[in-house]
Amino acid sequence: MAQSREKRKLKQHIIEEWTGKVFTSLCIVLLVVTIFSLVYFVATKGFSSFIKNGISLGEIFGGTKWKPEGEPPLFGALPFIIGSFSTSILAAIIAAPLSICAALFMVEIMPKIGRKYLQPAIELLAGIPSVVYGFVGLSVIVPFYRDIFPGQGLGIAAGASVLSIMILPTMTSIATDALAALPPGLKEGSYALGATRWQTLARTVIPTTLPALMTGVVLGMARAFGEALAVQMVIGNAPHIPKSLFESASTLTSAITLSMGNTVMGSVQNNVLWTLALILMLMTFVFVFIVRFLERRANR
Amino acid sequence: MQNIELSTKDLSVFYGEKQAVKGISLDFASRQVTALIGPSGCGKSTFLRSLNRMNDLIGGARITGEIWIGNENINDPKTDVVLLRQKIGMVWQRPNPFHKSIYENIAFGPRYHGIRDKKKLDQIVEESLTKAALWEETKDRLNRSALSLSGGQQQRLCIARSIAVSPSIILMDEPASALDPISSAKIEELIAELKRDYSIIIVTHNMHQAARVSEKTAFFLMGEVVEYDDTSNIFTNPSDKRTDDYISGRFG
Amino acid sequence: MSAKTADKIATAVIIFFAGIIVLIMAGLLGFILVRGIGHISFDFLTSPPETIKKGGGIGPQLFNSLFLLVLTMLITVPLGLGAGIYMSEYAKPGKVTDFIRLIVEVLSSFPSIVVGLFGLLVFVNVFGFGFSLFSGALALTVFNLPLMVRITEQGMQSVPQAQKEASLALGLSKWKTIKSIMLPIALPIILTGTILAAGRVFGEAAALLFTAGMSSPRLDFSDWNPLSPMSPLNPFRPAETLAVHIWKINSEGLAPDAPEIAAGASAVLILMVLLFNLLARWIGRLLHKKFTATK
Numbered sequence: 001m002a003q004s005r006e007k008r009k010l011k012q013h014i015i016e017e018w019t020g021k022v023f024t025s026l027c028i029v030l031l032v033v034t035i036f037s038l039v040y041f042v043a044t045k046g047f048s049s050f051i052k053n054g055i056s057l058g059e060i061f062g063g064t065k066w067k068p069e070g071e072p073p074l075f076g077a078l079p080f081i082i083g084s085f086s087t088s089i090l091a092a093i094i095a096a097p098l099s100i101c102a103a104l105f106m107v108e109i110m111p112k113i114g115r116k117y118l119q120p121a122i123e124l125l126a127g128i129p130s131v132v133y134g135f136v137g138l139s140v141i142v143p144f145y146r147d148i149f150p151g152q153g154l155g156i157a158a159g160a161s162v163l164s165i166m167i168l169p170t171m172t173s174i175a176t177d178a179l180a181a182l183p184p185g186l187k188e189g190s191y192a193l194g195a196t197r198w199q200t201l202a203r204t205v206i207p208t209t210l211p212a213l214m215t216g217v218v219l220g221m222a223r224a225f226g227e228a229l230a231v232q233m234v235i236g237n238a239p240h241i242p243k244s245l246f247e248s249a250s251t252l253t254s255a256i257t258l259s260m261g262n263t264v265m266g267s268v269q270n271n272v273l274w275t276l277a278l279i280l281m282l283m284t285f286v287f288v289f290i291v292r293f294l295e296r297r298a299n300r
Numbered sequence: 301m302q303n304i305e306l307s308t309k310d311l312s313v314f315y316g317e318k319q320a321v322k323g324i325s326l327d328f329a330s331r332q333v334t335a336l337i338g339p340s341g342c343g344k345s346t347f348l349r350s351l352n353r354m355n356d357l358i359g360g361a362r363i364t365g366e367i368w369i370g371n372e373n374i375n376d377p378k379t380d381v382v383l384l385r386q387k388i389g390m391v392w393q394r395p396n397p398f399h400k401s402i403y404e405n406i407a408f409g410p411r412y413h414g415i416r417d418k419k420k421l422d423q424i425v426e427e428s429l430t431k432a433a434l435w436e437e438t439k440d441r442l443n444r445s446a447l448s449l450s451g452g453q454q455q456r457l458c459i460a461r462s463i464a465v466s467p468s469i470i471l472m473d474e475p476a477s478a479l480d481p482i483s484s485a486k487i488e489e490l491i492a493e494l495k496r497d498y499s500i501i502i503v504t505h506n507m508h509q510a511a512r513v514s515e516k517t518a519f520f521l522m523g524e525v526v527e528y529d530d531t532s533n534i535f536t537n538p539s540d541k542r543t544d545d546y547i548s549g550r551f552g
Numbered sequence: 553m554s555a556k557t558a559d560k561i562a563t564a565v566i567i568f569f570a571g572i573i574v575l576i577m578a579g580l581l582g583f584i585l586v587r588g589i590g591h592i593s594f595d596f597l598t599s600p601p602e603t604i605k606k607g608g609g610i611g612p613q614l615f616n617s618l619f620l621l622v623l624t625m626l627i628t629v630p631l632g633l634g635a636g637i638y639m640s641e642y643a644k645p646g647k648v649t650d651f652i653r654l655i656v657e658v659l660s661s662f663p664s665i666v667v668g669l670f671g672l673l674v675f676v677n678v679f680g681f682g683f684s685l686f687s688g689a690l691a692l693t694v695f696n697l698p699l700m701v702r703i704t705e706q707g708m709q710s711v712p713q714a715q716k717e718a719s720l721a722l723g724l725s726k727w728k729t730i731k732s733i734m735l736p737i738a739l740p741i742i743l744t745g746t747i748l749a750a751g752r753v754f755g756e757a758a759a760l761l762f763t764a765g766m767s768s769p770r771l772d773f774s775d776w777n778p779l780s781p782m783s784p785l786n787p788f789r790p791a792e793t794l795a796v797h798i799w800k801i802n803s804e805g806l807a808p809d810a811p812e813i814a815a816g817a818s819a820v821l822i823l824m825v826l827l828f829n830l831l832a833r834w835i836g837r838l839l840h841k842k843f844t845a846t847k
Binding site for chain 1: 559656657757
């Protein structure tokens, strides 16, 4: 009797254990399969413009003319690539000093006020949807640039400005974590030698946390590089290399956003758009790789 | 000759390359208190934790040798650890009640092991709390959070929780060392009561405590057992020089 | 320049920049709310949009956003919990686990537009779900899963080892320990994170352009049969969400009051995100209190 109850019990908890293991394993397998198929599909579609349509690498990466409807059609993606890099790099250049100052303020200068006002403000910025950034950019930044500089106000400068605000939270939170994680002895040692706060920050704190600060910058740049709608709304979408920062331009994401819906799946133009997506994906790999490299440096 | 409840044969524990427990063979008598003493890092807690296969949880830990309960070697990978742990209770250094009510802390185990009847559960809760000398203090507030109890009460609750699933062995890992002297004395009293029904193996670094509560004592040093004897012998007439040095406070 | 002067200047500069961020933030919120809140009315929130006339609303879009959010979270939460629990409790340290961590990190940095394209190819075309709420929910799941996994892992890792050991030592199975002891303790962190993730889903647009679509059929709000094509509850109908709507009227809006509608819709979106934010904080604090209560 007791024996049989023990046996039933045994079976029951083994089934239970098994259920848990199978369920969680299935979830992780599904996640892994999804990631692999994502990479696989984007890669195969992205390469088909080279393989099926016989467009040369040189034409896409070197061509400065994007005329998919022209005779003969031209698929130079260089304007988009330049647009993407210039907006995201410029955004990072604007946001990096701002975010590092914000982090220094929150950790080193006025932690109380920082945590009470700045931190919630930044967390909220992180939650604002990108289309709202685009809308504000379109109604505030673009008219502002239009009044000051020649041109329509649309362009790389407007795109980079919007993006820099979008990536501020990412950069600031990583910089804050890095600064907060510094061992207190490090700073005390410097103060004990009679250094002022700024000397301590400039000579000890910032150099020590530099890899971590760079991680934040790269992650911010990665986000800026992949952002689609906010940029598309303020950049003007002219498929050429602009002569100034205030002239209409395009990025990889804006080109995809704008044209993907108007092309037929499998057509040459459609395939080239997938190639642009492939470039975005490869850049994601590059960014993750750089971040990992920097993290390893930071942990050393 | 007393009944043997549990015995180890050549039990070793490795953490990666490091061997924390070195081929220990001990017999533990049933319904007795056995104390494991020794300086910190001597492997006594590691040894204790391998008796209910708790070391399985630590990544990189490897346990060799045999642990016999009755005619079953429970260090066999085929052993069902869930059933095993039901037979061996455990109490830790820091009280770790579940973040649940006092009642739930006790009823949680038995309910899982198949007792659904509310009356039966109530009875188990009362019995366990009574055995742990906590019933009088808690009977009017069984539905309050276990975290509202004092440290000493929490520790007795943890003891009550482990006896609620009716184990035959209770492992205690320095159960009184995080408590104040009064609570600590209460735990010792409790141990003296509990050994009528359970076999108790207790790790302690408090030698007076070992002398007070246990019948047998094993002295651990660097992962080995130097001496294992009746407690009275260990403390009055140790046969090994190192034991003598330790209990007279020359090191440790 | 003396070290003291340099220190003062540097401090002033840092405070100045920190102030700028607060100003940007306040300006941004103020701009949207001032421009938009005046436009929010019951009528605006419930009536359908107009293409070329004035006075259109955002009713269906708001409904679509909420419905899509529910659908997405219904898929994302169990999957994310399962995968997160696996990573924190079952995965053995080693090369395979490291690799899974790496690719999950890669997925979390994927541009959402690329996830949208993947959705277009696989969910819309290959699986044949068409431009639909369901395709959109799947795309958002792909986009959100890494975050959900990370949140779950963080939550599980916040559970003290002593709690887990206590449960296992009572002879409870690992799965029961996870479900009944660990998850309740991890809940405040998981729930807070999930609500913030929901806010992200609510505002996402790029992944939806080519999956949930950029248009809504004329919805019949008296028809609640999920199978009929005009029913708002039909998950296989195309659905333009609020965020997509804002994007669309800004780039191709023809209605004369398009800027006002965009402002109003943005304000609604921001208020929702604020709401999610506050809700997350509130629930987090509430649960934290409940579980650590010493009453």
